Amino acid sequence: MTIYVTREGDKLVADSPLELVEKLQQCQGKMTETRQEFMTRMAAQMVASQGVTVPITDPENFIAELIHNDFLSVVDSIDG
Numbered sequence: 567m568t569i570y571v572t573r574e575g576d577k578l579v580a581d582s583p584l585e586l587v588e589k590l591q592q593c594q595g596k597m598t599e600t601r602q603e604f605m606t607r608m609a610a611q612m613v614a615s616q617g618v619t620v621p622i623t624d625p626e627n628f629i630a631e632l633i634h635n636d637f638l639s640v641v642d643s644i645d646g
Contacts, residue, residue, distance in 0.1 A: 569641040577641075583625035586638075601625075612637070 570578045570586060576593050580586035591597060591604045599607065605628050609620040618635045621627040632638045 568643045571639050571641050573637050583629040586629050587625045 567579055567581055568586075570580065572578070572590070572593070578586060578589045578593065580589055587601060587605065590608075591599070591601065594604075596604055596607070602622070605620075605622040605625075609622050609628075612618045612620045612632075612635070616635065618631075620631045620635070629638065633640060
């Protein structure tokens with residue numbers, strides 16, 4: 567289990583990149599979108615606001631790039 571904090575200060579706990587994408591989607595209140603639509607929209611926002619390209623091919627690369635660009639911070643990792 568890993569604890570993350572978004573740039574806005576939202577605290578999220580997830581066991582996998584897929585689960586983290588789902589929690590980000592819930593946090594932003596966009597559950598009517600598919601996961602792919604959500605990642606595509608977030609990636610477009612990152613390009614527009616920061617000029618950062620975020621891969622949307624899979625949750626692993628998507629989350630890794632969000633962490634790399636300081637949209638998400640890893641606060642703690644707790645081994646089960």
